[in-house]
Amino acid sequence: MSAGVAWRTGFKTDEDREFQATFLSLGTESAKDKEAFLHRLSFMPKPTQEMFKKGERIFSDFDTAYENIKNRPLYDEGQYVVFKPIELLEEGEVPDSVVFTLNTMELSAILQLNGSFRTESAHIMTPQASACQAIGAFTFEQNDSDDPVPVLSPLDFAARAHMRRLIPDEYMNLSMPWKLFLKLEELSKNSVFQTHFWDDFGNK
Structure with a gap:
């Protein structure tokens, strides 16, 4: 969620970004290091493992997913975001x-x-x-x-x-x-x- 509201990337390392790019593309099929990817999945619940192995397939390949993630907008400010109905805006x-x-x-x-x-x-x-x-x-x-x-x-x-x-x-x-x-x-x-x-x- 912090990445969603643009506070940094949500990834501590480049390996984390690669892992996400693998999931958002073709899963195991698109993994640069299949052994490392599957090892990381082994710590997840079985249903989650299967989802990550298949991949979310939002992107057609790993490289496209990786570049898209890298180019997303970031803003290093703010501690929280407030959502409220527009009629509740204060003067x-x-x-x-x-x-x-x-x-x-x-x-x-x-x-x-x-x-x-x-x-x-x-x-x-x-x-x-x-x-x-x-x-x-x-x-x-x-x-x-x-x-x-x-x-x-x-x-x-x-x-x-x-x-x-x-x-x-x-x-x-x-x-x-x-x-x-x-x-x-x-x-x-x-x-x-x-x-x-x-x-x-x-x-x-």
Whole structure:
């Protein structure tokens, strides 16, 4: 979780990073040192061993996984992160980001709103990362951009399996820096939300 909210990497050694890259790619099949990988797995419960042997297969090979992990955004500051409903913000409190949990119609509307002021078609990020990294590190990174984009998540099935009791399968998260949220909030006053399309689809 600390890596998810961008506090350092979560890896004490390069071997730890290699171990994670092996798991996120093809497991034992992609391990650089299969003997060392299997030895490390031997200390885990049997079901966990089998999961790691197979690999999560988020990445097609070890090298791609390793480079992706190495290039993830990091911020060495802060001791904790507070999540709260936006209506509970106190006067003068300015959040770093906003996280929406949306069904397909709501997501379509927000994405259309997000594209309404842009001239390019590519204006959303879908990081190959864990759910916490998507709403944390990658969203914080967008706050540093002059042209921030929303971050769609979670794409990893491991996270979705843990979340499905709280967030149904047909819902997604869309996170964004506070400054982008304020821009979209202003744009929403004259947008798809004032059309019969939203009346027909969005309010069902």
